[in-house]
Amino acid sequence: MGNGTSIGRVRGLGSSHEGTHHWLTARLTAVGNLVLITFIVVSLALLPDYSYATVRGWVARPLPSIALILTMINTFTHARMGVQVMLEDYVHEEGGKIAAWLLVNIVPFAAAAFGILSVLRIALGGA
Amino acid sequence: MAQTRKARPISPHLQIWRWGPAMLVSILHRITGNGLAFGGLGLLLWWIGALASGAEAYQTFLDWVWLGTDGGLQTVTSLLGKVVLVGLTWAFFQHAASGIRHLILDIGAGYELETNARWSSLTIVFSILLTIAFWAFVLLR
Numbered sequence: 632m633g634n635g636t637s638i639g640r641v642r643g644l645g646s647s648h649e650g651t652h653h654w655l656t657a658r659l660t661a662v663g664n665l666v667l668i669t670f671i672v673v674s675l676a677l678l679p680d681y682s683y684a685t686v687r688g689w690v691a692r693p694l695p696s697i698a699l700i701l702t703m704i705n706t707f708t709h710a711r712m713g714v715q716v717m718l719e720d721y722v723h724e725e726g727g728k729i730a731a732w733l734l735v736n737i738v739p740f741a742a743a744a745f746g747i748l749s750v751l752r753i754a755l756g757g758a
Numbered sequence: 759m760a761q762t763r764k765a766r767p768i769s770p771h772l773q774i775w776r777w778g779p780a781m782l783v784s785i786l787h788r789i790t791g792n793g794l795a796f797g798g799l800g801l802l803l804w805w806i807g808a809l810a811s812g813a814e815a816y817q818t819f820l821d822w823v824w825l826g827t828d829g830g831l832q833t834v835t836s837l838l839g840k841v842v843l844v845g846l847t848w849a850f851f852q853h854a855a856s857g858i859r860h861l862i863l864d865i866g867a868g869y870e871l872e873t874n875a876r877w878s879s880l881t882i883v884f885s886i887l888l889t890i891a892f893w894a895f896v897l898l899r
Contacts, residue, residue: 658864661857668850676896681820683813690809699806706802710795717792746803749810 653712660709667702671695687753696754703746711739779878786882787856790849798846847892852885 644650674695678685689695718731801823808819821827823843826836859877862868868877 658861661861665854665857668854672847672850672892676892683809683816686816687809690806706799710791710799713788713791714795717788742799742803746806749803749806752810753806 657709657712660705660712663701663705664709667698667705670698671702690750690753691756693754696750699750700747703743703750707739707743707746711735779875779882783856783859783878783881786852787860790853790856793849794846794853797842798849801842801846844889844893848885848889851888851892852881855881855884 647653674689678689690699715731715735718735722728722731804819804823808815821832822835823839824836826832859868859881862877868874
């Protein structure tokens with residue numbers, strides 16, 4: 632990490648070698664979640680009923696489907712980082728760390744892919 | 759050395775501490791966040807997956823999580839489903855309020871003891887009020 636000069640600090644990016652990227656991404660996705668989840672919660676509360684036709688019809692509209700796809704990316708990114716920090720705090724054995732590393736790097740991506748595909752199936756009218 | 763010494767302040771210690779608003783809100787942020795990550799996102803995927811799969815799958819989701827139409831085990835899960843859904847909305851409002859508090863703390867504001875305790879307590883008031891307001895609106899309108 633250099634000898635304390637500014638350029639040295641930038642080159643090394645600290646002990647994690649990624650600077651404040653994790654911290655900043657957590658904040659960015661937090662703000663994104665505030666907007667997206669508020670939109671979804673308010674929209675769902677305002678639906679006239681929760682029948683299949685009504686709810687599916689709502690999801691199929693452009694703005695809700697875009698919001699839901701962004702939600703799948705944004706919430707899973709945010710949740711992945713939060714769960715990672717939690718596991719870093721509580722899991723101390725090597726085996727557990729490997730399991731946690733696998734969980735945090737595989738499950739959120741698979742889950743988000745499933746969520747995005749589901750929204751697309753509804754939005755594009757396929758069965 | 760003869761002078762009497764005043765009682766020294768006791769440092770926080772693993773076994774010597776008491777709950778304060780900031781501590782409570784801090785651990786609630788982690789609990790609600792992880793609850794939303796596993797419970798909330800899990801339920802979100804079940805919901806959107808069922809909705810994409812067709813009317814029958816969506817009805818199955820509703821029956822197990824909310825309606826309990828077929829009785830038996832569904833009676834139990836639909837009751838649990840209501841508790842979990844109300845819990846998740848509270849968790850969202852608590853995590854959101856606490857998160858906004860963190861964004862403010864990140865710019866270096868709100869660290870004075872009294873201010874910090876007040877805003878910590880207010881996140882809890884906010885989350886409980888909004889949970890009540892949300893469900894009152896959905897169920898009573």
